[in-house]
Amino acid sequence: MRLATALAACAIAGLVLAPAPWLVSDFALSLTLSCLMYVGLAVSWAMFSGATNYLSLATAAFFGIGAYVTAWGHGTLPYAVAVPLGGLAAALFAAAIGAAVLHLRGAYFAVITFGLGELVRHAITYGEKTWARTVGRVISDPPATETVYLVVLALALAAVATAAAVRASRFGLALAGVGSDEERARTLGVNTRLVKTGGFALAAFFAGALGAAVAVRWTYIEPASVFNPFIGFQTVLIAMVGGAHTLAGPIASAVVFSVLTELLRLQFPYAYLIVLGALLILLVLYLPGGLASLLERWKWRQRHA
Amino acid sequence: MGFWLELIASGLITGGIYALVAIGLNLQYGLMRIMNISHGEFLMLGAYLTWLAHTFAGVNPLAFLPVVALALFGAGLLVYRLCFRRIARTSPAVELIEARSLLVGFGLMYLVQNAAYLVWGADLRGYSFLAEPVEIMGARFTGNRLAAFGFAVAASLFLIAVLRWTLVGKAVRAMMQSPAGAQLVGIDTAVLHPVVFGAGLALAGVAGGLLSMVYEITPAMGEPYTVTALIVITLGGLGSAAGCLAGGLLLGVVEALGMHFTSPSLKMLLSYAVFIAVLLARPKGLFAR
Amino acid sequence: MPEPVLSARAVTVRFGGLVACDGVDLDVRAGELVGLIGPNGAGKTTFFHALSGVLAPDAGRLIVGGADLTGRPAHVFARHGVARTFQTPRVFRDMTALENVRFGMEFAGRSRVHAHDAFDDPQAILGFLGLGEAAAVPAGALTPARQRLLEIGMALAARPRVLLLDEVAAGLTHAELEASAALIRRVRDELGVAVVWIEHAVRVLMDQVERVAVLHQGRKIADGDPRAVARDPAVVEAYLGEEIEPQRLAA
Numbered sequence: 001m002r003l004a005t006a007l008a009a010c011a012i013a014g015l016v017l018a019p020a021p022w023l024v025s026d027f028a029l030s031l032t033l034s035c036l037m038y039v040g041l042a043v044s045w046a047m048f049s050g051a052t053n054y055l056s057l058a059t060a061a062f063f064g065i066g067a068y069v070t071a072w073g074h075g076t077l078p079y080a081v082a083v084p085l086g087g088l089a090a091a092l093f094a095a096a097i098g099a100a101v102l103h104l105r106g107a108y109f110a111v112i113t114f115g116l117g118e119l120v121r122h123a124i125t126y127g128e129k130t131w132a133r134t135v136g137r138v139i140s141d142p143p144a145t146e147t148v149y150l151v152v153l154a155l156a157l158a159a160v161a162t163a164a165a166v167r168a169s170r171f172g173l174a175l176a177g178v179g180s181d182e183e184r185a186r187t188l189g190v191n192t193r194l195v196k197t198g199g200f201a202l203a204a205f206f207a208g209a210l211g212a213a214v215a216v217r218w219t220y221i222e223p224a225s226v227f228n229p230f231i232g233f234q235t236v237l238i239a240m241v242g243g244a245h246t247l248a249g250p251i252a253s254a255v256v257f258s259v260l261t262e263l264l265r266l267q268f269p270y271a272y273l274i275v276l277g278a279l280l281i282l283l284v285l286y287l288p289g290g291l292a293s294l295l296e297r298w299k300w301r302q303r304h305a
Numbered sequence: 306m307g308f309w310l311e312l313i314a315s316g317l318i319t320g321g322i323y324a325l326v327a328i329g330l331n332l333q334y335g336l337m338r339i340m341n342i343s344h345g346e347f348l349m350l351g352a353y354l355t356w357l358a359h360t361f362a363g364v365n366p367l368a369f370l371p372v373v374a375l376a377l378f379g380a381g382l383l384v385y386r387l388c389f390r391r392i393a394r395t396s397p398a399v400e401l402i403e404a405r406s407l408l409v410g411f412g413l414m415y416l417v418q419n420a421a422y423l424v425w426g427a428d429l430r431g432y433s434f435l436a437e438p439v440e441i442m443g444a445r446f447t448g449n450r451l452a453a454f455g456f457a458v459a460a461s462l463f464l465i466a467v468l469r470w471t472l473v474g475k476a477v478r479a480m481m482q483s484p485a486g487a488q489l490v491g492i493d494t495a496v497l498h499p500v501v502f503g504a505g506l507a508l509a510g511v512a513g514g515l516l517s518m519v520y521e522i523t524p525a526m527g528e529p530y531t532v533t534a535l536i537v538i539t540l541g542g543l544g545s546a547a548g549c550l551a552g553g554l555l556l557g558v559v560e561a562l563g564m565h566f567t568s569p570s571l572k573m574l575l576s577y578a579v580f581i582a583v584l585l586a587r588p589k590g591l592f593a594r
Numbered sequence: 595m596p597e598p599v600l601s602a603r604a605v606t607v608r609f610g611g612l613v614a615c616d617g618v619d620l621d622v623r624a625g626e627l628v629g630l631i632g633p634n635g636a637g638k639t640t641f642f643h644a645l646s647g648v649l650a651p652d653a654g655r656l657i658v659g660g661a662d663l664t665g666r667p668a669h670v671f672a673r674h675g676v677a678r679t680f681q682t683p684r685v686f687r688d689m690t691a692l693e694n695v696r697f698g699m700e701f702a703g704r705s706r707v708h709a710h711d712a713f714d715d716p717q718a719i720l721g722f723l724g725l726g727e728a729a730a731v732p733a734g735a736l737t738p739a740r741q742r743l744l745e746i747g748m749a750l751a752a753r754p755r756v757l758l759l760d761e762v763a764a765g766l767t768h769a770e771l772e773a774s775a776a777l778i779r780r781v782r783d784e785l786g787v788a789v790v791w792i793e794h795a796v797r798v799l800m801d802q803v804e805r806v807a808v809l810h811q812g813r814k815i816a817d818g819d820p821r822a823v824a825r826d827p828a829v830v831e832a833y834l835g836e837e838i839e840p841q842r843l844a845a
Contacts, residue, residue, distance in 0.1 A: 055404050100585055106403040107340035111535055112584055118532070119577040126574055170700050177697060180686040187646055188752055189672035189702025233411055240408065270419040277415025284408045285391050288401075 006164035006247065010157045017153055021146040033149055033217075035258040037210055040156035041231070042238040042250035044206035047163040048199040049236075050244030051175040054102070055110040060232035061117030062090035062204040066211025067226035068124060071137045074216075079143045083151060083212045090208020091201040093120075098197040114229070121227035128223070136222030143216055151213045159206045163247055166202075175199050207235075234261070237276070241283055243292025253291060311445065312561055318450050320557020321457035324550045325512040326530050327537035328464055329505030335481050335544030336501050338402045339389050342410035344534060345527025346417040347506045351377055351513025352522045353425060359432050359517075366434055366518050367452060370511055377510030381503030384413070389502065414528070421524035431521035453515040460511055461550045464504075468546055477501060481544045529573075536580040542590025551592065597660065599624050599788050600676065600756045605644050605654035607637075614640040616812035617654070622756055625786045627779070629799045629820070632809035633832055638792045639681055641809065642758050645790070646678045647671035659755060672702035677754035681761050681792075683741035687734030691744055694733050695719050698751030706753040708785050719747045722777050724770065739765035743774060750781065756788040757781065763795045775802050800824070808832065 020032055041059060049056050066086030073082045101112050128134050142148075166172040174195045177185030186192050215221055238257050243249030264272040287293060330344045351373045358364040358372070388409050396402040435448030468474035476497055479487040488494065512530070516522070537556055541548030556576065563575040583591060598621040607615040614637045622628055632638050643649035645656065647668035655664045658674040677698070685694050695716040713719055720726050723743045728736060733744060742762065749757055759778070763771050779802070781787050793799035800806065800820045808816040808823060810832040816823045823829055 053400065053404070055407065104584070104588070106400050107334070107338075107407050108584070108588075110404070110407050111340070111342075112581065115532070115535075115577055115580055119574065119581065122571075122574040122577065126568075126570055129570065173693075173697060173700055176689065177686060180688055181684050183648060183668070184680075184684045184686070185697075185701075186668040187648060187672055187678055188698045188748060189669050189704075191667075191669045193667075233415075236408070236411075270423040273415045273419040274423070277412040277417075277419070280412035280415070281388060281409050284405050284412070285388065288395075288405060 003164055003168040007161055010161045010164075014153065014157050018150065021149050026145075029145065029149060031259065031262050033152055033214075034262055035255045036152050036156040037214055038235065038238055038254040038258045039251050040152070040159040040206055040210050041235040042242065042254045043156075043163050043247070044159045044203045045235050046239040046242075046244040046246075046250045047159075047166055048175070048203040050179075050239060050246075050250075051172065052179040052196060052199065054105070054179075054196065054200075055236070056200065056203070057110050057114035057229075057232055057236065058094070058097075058117050058204070059207050059235045060227050060229050061113075061120050062094065062207035063211035063231055064117070064121060064124075064223065064227035065090045065093055066208035066213075067215035067221060069208075070212045070215040071139070071221040071226075074137070074139055079147065079151070079216065083155075083209050086212025086215075087205040087209030090211070091205040093208075094204030095197055095201040098200040099193075102193065102196045102200065114232075117227065117229070117232065121223045124227075125223045136220050139216055139219055139221060142219070145217075148213060148216060152210065155206065155209050155213060160247070160251065162202070162206075166199075167247065171195065171198070237280055241279075241290055243290030246290070246292040249290050249292035310441075312565055313558055314446065315450075316558035316561030317554055318446075318454040318557070319560065320554035321454045321461070322512050322516060322553075323530075323533050323537050323557055324461050324553025325457045325508055325515075327534040327541065327549045327553055328461055328546050329508035330531075330534045331538045331541070331544060331546065331549050332477070332501050333505045334538070336477060337389070337393065337406075337498055338399055339392075339406040339502070340403055340410060341413075341505070342407060342531055343413035343417060343527075344410075344505070344509055345529070345531035346414055346421075347377055347380065347527070348509040348513035348516070348530050349421060349522070349524060349527035350380070350417065351510030352517040352526065353421065353430075353513075354510070355514035355517045356430055356432060356522060359434065360430075366514060367456065370456065370514050373510045373514045374507040378503040378507040380510075381506035382499050384506070385499040385502040388413070390499070393498070418524050418527070425524060427523065429521040429523055431517070434518045447519075449518040453519055456515055457512065458550075460508065461546070461553075464508065465546045465550065473497075473500070533576060536576055536583075539580055539583050539588075540591050542592055545590065545592070548590055548592050552590070555591075596623050598622055598657075599659055600645065600790075601655075601657040602641075602645060603655040603657070605641065605651045605656065607640050607644055607649060608652050613812050615644060615651070615809075618809065618812070618814050620645075620790075620807060620814070620817075622788045622790055624755065624788055625782055626805060627782050627789045627803045628791065629803035629806035630790055630792045630809065631796050631799060631806060635811075636809040636832075637812040638809055639760060642678060642760055642790075642792065645671075645758055646676050669702070672752060673705060675702075675706060675753070675755035676758065677702065677749035677752040677756070678758035679742070679745040679749055679760050679762075683738060683745050685733035685736075685741050685744050685748070687732065689733060690730050691720060691725055691733050691736065691747075692716050692729040694744055695747045695751045698748045699753070702752035702754075708753050710784065712784060713750055713753075713781070716747075716751060719750055720744075722780075723747050724773055737765075739767075739770065742766070743770070746774060746777070754787060756790065759789065759791045761792055761794060763793055763798050771798065778802075 021029055045059055069086035069089050070082045097116050104112060174190045177190055178192050178196060182192055215226060238253045239250045242253030326348060330341060333339045333341055354373050354376060355366050355369055358369045359366050389406060392402055392405045396405060435452055437448055438445045439448050439451060468477060476492045480492060480497060537549055537552045540556060541552030559579060560572055560575060564572050600622040602618060602620040604617045604619060605615055606617055618641055630638055644651045647666060647670060650665050655662060658671060658676055661674055663671055663674060686697065699716060708714060717729060720729055723746060725740060725743055733741060736744060762774055778789055782789055791799060791803065803820060805818060806820045806823050807814055808829050815828045815832060816826045
């Protein structure tokens with residue numbers, strides 16, 4: 001039932017948001033695009049990391065891999081092929097590293113996923129310099145803004161729908177079991193290794209596809225900008241603030257943060273990040289369940305009043 | 306002869322700094338499960354404090370090190386009191402302490418780094434100190450690099466000695482092995498945790514002060530050192546200060562050799578490759594039995 | 595005699611220099627109710643870890659329903675019909691009691707069938723355990739004693755052919771214990787599920803089982819009828835210095 005509600009909400013959101021390129025200003029469109037991108041990133045991150053408590057800092061790596069699929073394929077691969085291919089490349093990368101590092105837990109897992117992302121960035125930087133004799137790539141003749149917008153919209157909605165479907169499925173139950181007590185889940189018949197690797201790869205697919213889709217908006221692609229750790233941190237922050245174990249929490253907080261970022265980051269770059277840092281600390285200390293936990297607490301009180 | 310000595314020694318010099326940064330982080334993680342990803346930012350603060358003292362008051366950077374250590378120790382007590390104490394008290398499981406302290410660490414990183422940008426700007430800052438070359442057995446080093454190496458290793462050895470032979474050091478080691486047992490024999494975490502956290506930041510600050518004599522400094526200088534410190538901890542083993550010293554020196558030499566024989570732009574790639582290889586092959590550290 | 599459903603052959607588990615299980619043999623047949631006792635540190639729980647695939651033994655073989663599962667991960671053991679509880683109850687704290695039971699049915703229990711369908715409904719299982727009214731309560735909010743019962747329900751939902759119970763009595767009232775013992779007997783009688791039951795309260799256990807095996811310092815020192823085992827000199831020797839006098843074993 002909840003799944004049906006979520007899917008209906010996705011369909012309605014799609015119908016409402018699809019005509020935006022022909023109705024709103026360029027600035028509002030770019031703002032919406034940014035919101036949608038972070039909705040997709042945060043929801044897919046929470047789908048795996050929120051459920052399993054495996055704190056992945058590899059989002060920037062997946063995103064960057066997707067972006068480079070676009071960059072390398074530019075001129076030969078059509079946009080409609082590059083986007084899913086970017087997602088697949090990221091998912092394959094995630095499955096490969098997941099098989100190797102998903103036995104590590106806690107801070108070690110977080111740090112190694114971050115390290116692997118940096119490794120990919122440095123490897124691409126080095127490879128481009130050595131073999132392609134370039135530090136970045138120019139995207140000439142990108143697809144129309146309307147196309148990019150619709151593709152990102154479709155990806156964000158697909159991420160939400162997938163997350164809703166996963167939550168309602170056996171696969172989602174297995175992920176939650178891993179997050180709660182991995183060994184217990186194993187003794188009840190869950191192949192935790194497979195489940196974790198699959199979940200990690202599925203989340204990576206969306207990050208990679210979004211990277212591939214958005215990359216064409218930048219005229220110049222270089223490792224430092226597409227593997228920007230800020231994208232990864234911002235994703236984690238959004239999901240945690242919203243409540244990583246919920247579906248609606250990350251969506252709401254993605255919208256709030258994207259708007260704030262777009263409005264404030266250019267004018268007050270340092271002050272904005274200082275506030276962001278302080279906010280993250282305060283939230284972890286005083287509201288570790290995210291904003292969604294406030295709502296849950298309120299609902300609980302209503303019921304028990 | 307001179308060439309090899311120069312190459313290996315330059316690796317050891319960088320490695321000494323790595324060790325100093327890593328020991329503090331390792332103690333914090335080993336004792337409290339706090340993965341303070343903002344460790345390098347406090348190194349950066351140490352560097353800026355030293356630069357300020359030298360540039361505006363003409364203070365000798367080496368003589369200023371105790372002040373830096375004390376200031377960062379104080380900052381550590383404050384940060385522990387404001388952030389990590391609450392996490393330790395309210396988290397039901399060790400895993401949650403790790404995850405939450407990691408996120409708070411990211412918050413601190415944003416906060417401190419961007420505050421530094423706001424105050425000092427993004428320009429490279431530096432000063433000249435003991436810049437004359439010294440010749441040893443046919444190899445040439447600047448005086449400041451030798452001094453940085455000497456002080457880094459001395460500070461690391463001092464800490465290892467403290468851990469091994471003093472009462473506080475024994476308490477810390479007991480606590481790492483068995484928190485419950487240590488509490489039973491009357492070791493007070495309410496004192497020990499903030500003190501060790503502060504000591505970790507003090508070491509980072511000293512490392513920053515030493516670095517400011519050798520390199521130009523920026524608000525972003527700390528981040529790579531955090532990552533390097535994590536690599537060194539992985540090499541040296543969790544909770545082992547002596548392992549950190551050995552791991553730091555080793556990584557410094559590996560980097561120096563690797564960069565010389567391949568290309569300087571491979572430096573980060575090399576360190577990450579070493580890190581990931583060690584973490585996968587020997588997750589308990591190179592020196593674990 | 596029928597084929598054993600679970601067969602441990604010379605199972606050895608070492609922790610560094612310590613040998614926690616030293617060449618332990620155990621055959622369990624369908625419908626058997628076997629007690630496993632031993633003084634503190636005898637290796638009972640370690641042996642369970644090996645039987646359920648949580649720990650891979652350093653030597654020996656483990657055969658479940660004719661299939662050699664030595665060295666396979668725990669989920670394979672579960673899918674071959676080995677279900678267990680833990681000494682300190684391990685439930686999914688954020689899920690409701692009902693979801694906890696459903697979990698077992700969705701994974702290990704999915705590809706397996708019980709002899710009949712009395713235990714095929716999560717709500718019915720909760721009812722048998724006296725947890726019927728707690729179905730919607732998050733498992734973490736239950737008392738430890740009730741979490742212990744819930745674990746039995748999770749294990750039953752996995753539709754096992756052998757059930758490994760690591761301490762059931764701790765923290766239960768006499769009535770609750772009677773109820774769960776009755777349930778365990780019923781599972782055994784109606785479904786033919788084999789049960790291996792570790793209990794620290796030896797007397798309680800002796801009343802319930804028809805066969806008991808004794809571990810001491812990692813070795814099996816006795817295996818057979820409870821009355822005979824209680825009089826075994828090696829067993830009496832092992833229990834000397836424990837709080838339970840040997841006379842009471844026989845009582």
